[in-house]
Amino acid sequence: MERESIETSWGRVGCTVRGTGGVPLLFLHGVGSDRTAWDGQVECFGAERIAIAIDMPGYGDSEAGNGDPRSDFASAALAVLVALKVPQAHVCGLSLGGVIALAMHARAPERIASLVLADTFACHPEGQAIFDRSLAGAAELGMAGLADSRADALLAQPADPAVRQAVVKTMSRIDPAAYARAADAVWLADQRREAAAVSCPALILYGSQDRITPPALSEELKQLIPHAGLIEITGAGHLPNLEQPAIFDRVLAGFLAGLDD
Template identity: 55%
Template sequence: MPRVATSMGHEIGYVEAGGGDATPIVFLHGVGSDKSVWHPQLTHFGRTRRSIAFDYPGYGDSDPAPEGTTRDDYAEAILSAMAALDIDRAHICGLSLGGVVAIAMHDSVPQRCASMILADTFAVHPEGRAIYERSLAGSLDLAAMAQARVDVLLAQPADPQVRREVVETMSRIDPAAYRIGAEAVWLADQRDRAAAIRVPTLVVCGDKDVITPPALSDALADLIPGARMALIAGAGHLANLEKPDEFNAILGQFID
């Protein structure tokens, strides 16, 4: 997989599809995943525009993340990688941790964000501290964690192929990277940053999401002036994988 240098002095992995003159779309993954989670969206949106999914530092094909890396560092890595790939401005689509990073990107350089698509995410999670502490308890065996959490992440009954993919992807994550990602997402409080968003924004959530329930998406949408809210029936926390056709249709209509 290709890699691109960032302003932080290391390289991050990315995968892309498509091209043309339409505004590109950038996809940002969650804490228990990597860029590969976006393959249904790259296939779909790559037919009409340049579509890119990035790894965060430490994830996937990226160089290890330095100790002390923050969500703002993730945001800077993505922004500088976009610049290196000649992407001046893009629709930014982030799921879970990706939504947190997208909000941080807008806070840093709002003019780089043509629009925001914030999926299964939040400005602040009322149980974030407890989730963070539980997620880091024990030896951080990511393979065991994946098996233990997959049926909570996905609406039931889950598609066996999607379930297998989620387990395999989470099992590959480096524990050190997961620790950094867990802090970046679960301890976030970006209510002020969300309230300052002034680009078109779509908030999307699976109606069966128990990790970041629809009420948190409602609260996020209420913070952002003019934000639209959409629920995806029958989807859990990974709505883009569980219901890709519905997810892609909602995003496509919004972008159009």
């Protein structure tokens, strides 16, 4: 099963769907990415269950929203589950995707089988400053220039040149208006109350060399969600699914296997 986009009650959402059976697994990308960042995971997990990756509103093949960005993004993701007739899904979100996963759980906990929160946070202490720098950088450098200037901070060093090139290419094609809305959704979030209310199984992952969302923020999430697992992925920065895909996939598979037993 494959789709480039799907019409939902929210609007058109770009998505990739692979596999059949099992409890579906939904992947949510970060602010500087799109659904293609999850291609490896969709291929891997689509061998055993339905695996879905979506474009956030305004990204890739998704139409832009016009409401509160965080609410819009959560609504679009939940609408995809409804359109695909998925009553409940595991949700794996990285950075912005993790913020949206928490927002989805707050809005519709009955639709969330589990949460995997990768390199994300409930509230970033430097969120306003990062938001301001992100928008200023996009305005001054353009998305391609911003992508090239940020890539080394996103990745553990020394970075794989092919991974760096892919990160820059993906970020360069983001619509600036969509990027601004996504930056609002992630960096200005304060979801400490929502995180503390998480009732489903949860796993927190983080790259050992993440400089964007330092490990301390994952540890704070663990304090807010005491029943969650907490796992460090060594040799990775902010994008462990791209930098250390074999380890990322193995950890995620182990978590899901424990829930499927």
